[in-house]
Amino acid sequence: MSVTGNPANVFWHECTVGKAERQKLINQQGCVVWITGLSGSGKSTLACSLDRELHSRGKLSYVLDGDNVRHGLNKNLGFSPEDRTENIRRVGEVATLFADAGLICIASLISPYRKDRDACRAMLTDANFIEVFMNMPLEVCEGRDPKGLYKLARAGKLKGFTGIDDPYEPPLNCEINIEQKDGVCPTPSEMAGQVVSYLDENGFLHA
Template sequence: MNIIWHESEVSKENRQKLKHHKSAIIWFTGLSGAGKSTISSALEKELFSKSIHTYRLDGDNIRHGLNKDLGFKQEDRQENIRRIGEVSKLLVDAGLLTLTAFISPYRTDRDLVRGMVETDEMIEVYVKASLETCEARDPKGLYEKARRGEIKDFTGIDAPYEEPINPEIVLDTNNIGVKESVAIIVEYLQSNGYIGCEK
């Protein structure tokens, strides 16, 4: 294939300096109903109030467009995450803090995304909640449908979820709410120099 990467004359570092913050992927993973979308949305609002340039990618939203051709079998889930990883990598290069909310049940897929960016450019946030808690919440009624057999390959019911081994952040949403979860992430970003710093 005669394809050659064309380098930009404006670097990622130039863009970060312009925005006065680092860029990275904040990757939310966890069971359906754990709180990934809710927390990532609240975090986006909080960062916006601090003049931090972000963009949020949400599982359901992406499947309305970019990944609408994919189902939920393992190979489709893997391709879903690979594409999100590639898009996230571009957004990091653009100088954004990129928030992604995806179940992303397989460690190998999350590791693949981590390998696409530099060492400190992926912050894995494990939104941890028990299956019982998630089923009790069931905001979209998906667990009920999965239990009735109307949804196949549903994570936590008839498809596996592999917990992160060494995530940067763990949010135990069995015991903490959205506001505290956001505060934990913001504190991590500040203490590790992603925000509140001059590039």
């Protein structure tokens, strides 16, 4: 037997304070709000607006932003297909820990592939994974181009960019769909309101 990679030597320690007790303490239900969509679709905008709205209601939430996490936990990952999958997996695992801690964890990542998102969903019980699809047309996202990345991708200076030369697979059964109404994009406050209503109706805002 070697100490290298032998899971038989890794034990599971059960602690006495459980998720239910933490949830009771802060009067809410831990869950993951997973925001997926193209670059420029408004993921970070919704994440911030939702975070603010939940805080104003006395709820403890925390934003895991795909870009921000790349400066810390995932700073040793690049943008190869394997690294992108690992990037999403780690965020999913951390989001699951936050949900277990009792928080409403808001994860905001392009997460273009269905299988990667579904793998994160499978880390939690189904009801605690709330997938929010930023269902915005590519031309709207590209028109915004807040980071100038579409321009680079169109010029061929950025390869494998989601929506341009790499696919985005829309969710098939997401819990929340955020889209334009009559060609008008919802405001940050409207988008946050849509998610908060879902959380409220599904019992997440009380223990």
